[in-house]
Amino acid sequence: MWCGYEPEELLGKSPFEFIHPDDKKKLFPILKNYVNAKIKKLLTGKELPTTKRIEFRFKDKEGNWRDFQSTGNTVGNQLLFISRDITESKQTEEALIKSQQEFASLFKSSPDALVYTDEKSNILDINPRFTELFGYTLEEIKGRNIDDGMVHPPDKIDEGKRLTCEALKGYFYYETIRKKKDGTLFPVSISATPLVIDGQAKREIGIYIDITERKQNETMQKVLYNISRAANSPISLKQLYKTIHKELGTIIDTTNFYIALVNEKEDKIYFPYHQDEMDDNFFIFSFSTSNTLTTYVIKTGKPLLNDNSQYEEMINQGILSPGGSTTPQSIWLGVPLKVENKVIGAMVVQSYTNSNLYSKKDTKLLEFVSSQVATAIERKSSEEKIKHLSFHDSLTGLYNRAYFEEELERYNFSRYYPLGIVMLDVNGLKVINDTFGHSEGDRLLQHLSQVLTSASRQGDILARIGGDEFAILLPSTTSEEAHNFCERIKKACQQDIIKPIYLRLNISLGHTTQEGEYKDINSFLKEADRNMYQGKLFNGKSREKHFLEVFRIILAERDPHTSDHAQRLQELALSLGKRVGLTEYQLGNLKLLALLHDIGKIGIPDSILFKTYILTPSEWKKMREHSRIGYRMAKNIPDFAPIAQEILHHHEHWDGTGYPEGLKGEKIPLLSRIISVVDAYDVMQSRRPYKGAVSKTEALKEIKRCAGTQFDPQLVEIFLKIIKNNASREKK
Template sequence: MLAQNNSATALHYNINRGDAFMGQQTEDRGHSCRNIAKPARKMLRKKKVRHDDALFRAAFQQAPVGIALAEGFHFLEVNEEFARILGRTKDSLKGSSWVDITHPDDLEQDLDLFESFLRKETSEYTFEKRFLKPDGSFASAMMRITDIDTENAKRGCRRHLCTLRDIREQKEAEKQLRESERSKRVLLSNLPGMAYRCDFDRLWTMRYLSEGCMELTGYEPEDLLNNHTIAYRDVILPESRDTVWEEFKHTVERKVPFRFEYEILTAQKTRKWVMEIGRGIFDESGEQVIALEGIIIDITESKRRLDRIRYMYTHDYVTGLYNRNKYEREKAILESKSICPVSVIMADINGIRLINDAFGHEEGDRMIAQTARILKECCRVSDLAARTGGDDFCILLPKTDRITAYQRMQVIREACVRYNATISNTDLQINLALGFGTVDHPDQNLRDAEKEAEDYVNKNKLFQGKSYHSAILSSITATLHEHSQETEAHAQRLWNICQNIGERLQLSQQSMEDLHLFSRLHDVGKVGVDDGILNKPGKLTPEEWRVMEKHPEVGYRIAMSAPELAGIAEYILCHHERWDGSGYPLGKAGDDIPLFSRILAVADAYDAMTTDRVYRDSLSKEEALKEIMTHAGTQFDPHIADIFIEIIEDDKG
């Protein structure tokens, strides 16, 4: 209202000044004219004041900005927008102090500015401030204080106009922008690589780099920005630079995103594979490239894994040779090209099953790997050697006739002989059944050559198999004697006892030969038992006993793998069974236990009791015989025990 009254007063002042001026101009017209004009002018003034007052009120209330008339620290009049911005009513604001509704964090600065305003150091000021709302929230506004009472104001009571512009949406947009920028910074800092923006030039002149630059390249971002220390082009391996640049140009010209893989050299001189993904940034016309933007990711490990997968697809993991997949693909290529002649050499390791059963699959794998090394060394550059099965190998020999293929096969045989000459008698020799076949004419296929080679291999296995099994068994026996108490002397003592019992039982010559072989190889399964268990001076733990008790089964599998031992396999399996059924591994009892196993049980127990062991001293013969008699009918076959006692008694006599 005060502002309106001031406006009206100013309006009256101007009109009165106009009246005086007009009066001076018409003074000579006479007194009667003045008396007639005076009421008309007065009526005109009143109408003008009412009209201006209405216009002022309409403009004040409907203004799109908040407006308040204040005197000192108190509001005199506010409009609707002012009240809306502050979340209050017009009536609650009239007469209230703006100090009470100013945010505490903004009050001190606001008071400093207002004091300066009161001291007339400035006639206006602008301040971004926050007002407290009744609900405890706050309103952000851009406030402008303007002097409207310059002539008669007293200190502290200066009238001023306060205008507010609601900047809530602006502040929210700024907040969202800050949050967006923060999120982008967090995202870029945690990206598995380096985000960048660079010029479209041969140097890859960098204008922006994320924090991942250091981890990826070994250089600080500042080193690469604007080519300060080094240009990114110089980080790319020299042999890749031109290719990558040409690819860049090609994709940018087509205005499509790019994705390239290439190698870089880090500051630490480490080679890395990277993938660069990005696109060109064009000007408004869409024709001029102004920058490249994208991300560069370290894919070194992914490359290695992929290379490993590709390697495993074509290679055998035990030997490093090609596998059957690769062999079949190369074979198909040779057949499609109708190349002649082509030869195939096949190799099969003799006795691998026996080796696996006796020494375990690790030892079998070692023999397979050593065989692969020999074959690879014997191959020419043009040959392809592959492991096509468990113990089967094939070598493709392009443009190789029969004579040359046979010569290559002989080279392999000689290499095996040289290897076997370098190993000890406890090491396993390599013995291969070899064969070859040749495609001489285009109307033949490699399957014909493979069939020919297979026939040779099978014939060789028939001729060589038995002798090689004997060699393996000799190696097994030597290993057993070397690593356990199963000495040659022990084997001889056992045979002496078994032979005497067999003669008393009037066994046939063939049975005596089987009994002899059995007495020497009954503990063949111990070849797979750890030396620490075999030679342990103290009592075995339950777990160690479980390992030890498996040796009859291991021995059985070994015997079944060798045709010449198959006849004694069951005796080996049952040589720790007891007459009363409390033995292992099958729990057989009485006559269900093979005769030879019952004979050996007595002979082995007597020899064990009368021989010094690492964990006890030997018993006398009398004490050992007493133990045999005590356990006859429980541990031992009583009939065999009686025969053995008779033999010992006869020897005394």
């Protein structure tokens, strides 16, 4: 049975009835040649040539086309075709051709770089991506050995040969460095698959993938991780800056690198870290008024890539002011440092020699890591602030009591003996606070801390251990050296010329030295404290004298008439005081009151005190506060305390219409009533910003007119007699 037919079904029929129409066209020329050859034989007697092998499609009984291969030969006068069914082999061949076509298509269109080599590693083919990646065309490298160094750095050739041998054994994967035609080195992943023919690896397909971007991302993640880890480690902020610089150097050129931070409250930009080939000094400058590249980035909150020509153009447009070192080949790249959309500074890299060193890609790269850098800096800064505050006094910057006591425990061992302690107390801090406000008291403490720091040695431990108390630990310091240290501080205070004068230092201090005689720290501290208070007692009078002189100078500086007025007032007040029978103690207080009754005016603004026209109600209310201010000042100074009440009430009126408490008659302290009379008399005869001077006669008439309302009438009567008698003596 042939193609499903019985022999009798085919006998007598033309084979062309079963042959595919397209194949008939191929058979007709063959038969024509056969007939021509037969005729030629009859004429010449030569044998017919064997017919060519032909292939055609033959329809089987089921109507399917099957492939046949036939060879025709003459047998007598007949043409005999010997045919065999090649349908399966044809299908196999077509499948192979299709597979080869698909392979070629996949090979050429693969997004990965492919190279096809023989068993000796000679290149048979490459795909377009290989050309794109390495720069070589097939014509340039076909037949060359893949391991001859064209795609290998010199130190990777042996590695390449080893990998080729491994590839013939089976699939492998490897990451390494390879070289482009132009010499550029780049990271790749290499995998290879052997092609087995007749049971042996005869061919090899190598696959190369550029992993530059992936490696950059891995490096980036590593950089970010290392910066974050550093921020969370116990290293200092200074060490963190170095870590940031080192890590960024693995992803971008940081030969010239700096970090700038802004303090808007203090209106300044400073540079906590910088490395630069040309500039060594990075000065602190004003944030609001400066127009540098750095401030431009911080103010705009945007990155900036700027070469020298762009820089000069921005200067010409008035956007920037020239500053810092530049060259014609300079390029500058800065990105803002942001924490929760708040710009805290800028991070900058630059080059003076290669204007093409940085690109927009680097801008995006640096901008990407800047957030992590800013967060790390902010975290470490906050951590150091907290740490600093836990051991430092926030006002003076000196160590606090907790740290001082901790260090005292640490140093209280024989290897640090002799160990000195100085205890120091600020005299009159409360007076300054009450008179000029706590801000001025704070200035006094800050000023003292600066003086102490300048007088101290490296290794001395200075601390503010209370409101007005300071302590200094002096390791390996003899008692004589501690005494000399105290004298140095005293001298610095005596030579102090700070203004205003009330900030000039008046202190009490004492010291003691531990050489093993004090069994515990408390007894050691108590001894130093006792010596300090002993010094305070010995210097008590000079301390009061200091404040008296300070107040006198301040009043004189504010009103040149004050000094003469106080002297005249003392003379008149003492005359009146003696006539009314005051004791020597009272007369002493009256003399002091004459000098200090208006001390509270120190706390009144000049705009009110020296106003040349009528005060407004609010200004007058402020002016009236001077008596209470003076009272608070006086009561806090032991030698002035006895006249504090008199200062408070020296503006009370006999009829109760005065201030601040509206006292009436003899409820007003006597010394206050005396000062009220003599002060009014002298002031009326003196020129003031708000009035002119009157004559002595007019002043006396006004005093007499106000007797019983503003002034004590009895005191007025006595005072008028004193003035009359003085006038009589002057005439004689």
